[in-house]
Amino acid sequence: MKRTDDSSRIAIVGIGSTDYRADYALARAGKPGTDLTGYAVRAFRDALQDSGLVRADIDGLVTATLPYERMGELLGMNPRWSSPGTDPAASFMLAADAIRAGRAECVALIKALDFKSMGTRFGGPQAMGAEQLLHYAYYRPWGFTSQGAFDAVVVQRYMELYGLTHRDMGDVPVAQRAWARLNPRAIMQAPMTIEDYLAHPFIVAPLRLPDYCVIADGAVALIMTTLERARKMARHPLVTIMGMGWGEDNMDVSQLRSKLAFNRMQVSLAARQSYEEAGYGPEDMNGFYFYDNFSGELFYTLENCGYCAEGEGVSFVKSRGIGPGGSFPVNTSGGMMSEAYMQGWNAQVEMVRQLRGQAGTRQIIDCRRVHYVSNTIGKASSIIYARLP
């Protein structure tokens, strides 16, 4: 249902992040600049400063992939309400509902990761996550391991059914690299042409190294409050969450069933709810952001969200252009493939920057509305942001 009353709207009034590029270099050299909670504190400090609020104003706290029980202590805070968080949309929904229910007025959401410095493995004998997602380990007798492989089989199927070529798929990481080169904090900044992309050997065919997200250390923080309070702050152009949506298709996810069906059911469900709540559709968006843990996901995500018809993802991307200078900007910070793998959270900060007009040389002209879509293990989400006058 469309939200028409300002009293239920939520604004983002503070954004912060760590320097992914600097921390990557340090972690790679075996000398990480800080640890998981240290990254979290840095991003939180950055977001506070950006918002103009002080710590005493923050009365709600959501912490994702952080030691929840310790964060209040480490941040020196006694919020009125707090919760562990998960992915961006689920965390946003939780925080927004807490604000609407009057449990908190200003909620800080903090996400941190230390995969790079911890040497986390995503495939092979020590693959992470098997305690929660058994299929991360279950198929090891056949060597079927890594999230990359689980996406490779989906892309392979899409290639045969819809005619996606290796060169078409390369357009995605190549465009995001071009965006990353306009972002001083992006980890991967070396120029990359489509020929450079195609010269990379396969990791798990049809995926090459540039099709994978960049494992990183870092943190992201956002501060949310009511639209009413945000209007009074007037520090930045006003950015609000216009609509959110969620969808799931969990049947046989360990067999990759919904992935092999291109996540159509859950992503379209999530997108539709967010369109209805926002009162916008695909034609209204100035920027598109997707959970780019792997590049091929873009094509069917666009189809599932109604930007184009089923099977037309490739021609849509080709005809519009998704990199700098294109008419359909996608993942303008470089995304998780070139900026940093922050599990969707870095995109949230970039969208707010774009809507505020603070994106520097990669600024989308007259950016008023942007759309974020994520699909992970059978779970899809959609968030629509807008700049309000």
Place this chain on the structure above:
Amino acid sequence: MSVVPERPAPIIGLYDAPLWSFAANNELRLQRCNSCKHVRYFPTGYCPVCLSEDHEWALMSGKGRVASWCVFHKQYFPQIPAPYIVVMVELEEGPIVPANIINCQEEELKIGLSVHVVFEDVLWNDGTRGKIFQWRKESDPVSR
């Protein structure tokens, strides 16, 4: 005596042991719910469709069709040299079962290709012996 290839050992949780015991006897058996007849994989204690715990280990036809595949060029396990293929096969009975495909080049694969289960002797990396189920093309004349 030919050398038996080594493989990473399967995960044996509460409900997995029968799968591998049947495989050792050249049978692909999966859990079929006695209440709603849903066939599930991998093994669990209850049916996700009707939540019943009552089930039997039903013999599968061993036939299925390729839904997709990928080719590992990176070696993830010391026991499995790259490159190697993993195919996603949708069984006649419903479940999607990934495994390797024997005696098949990537160029021969396509969606819908008919395959049949085969069993190969393996030495698991925990030192035990067993059999692993794999796919082969239905058209492959190799004897079972």
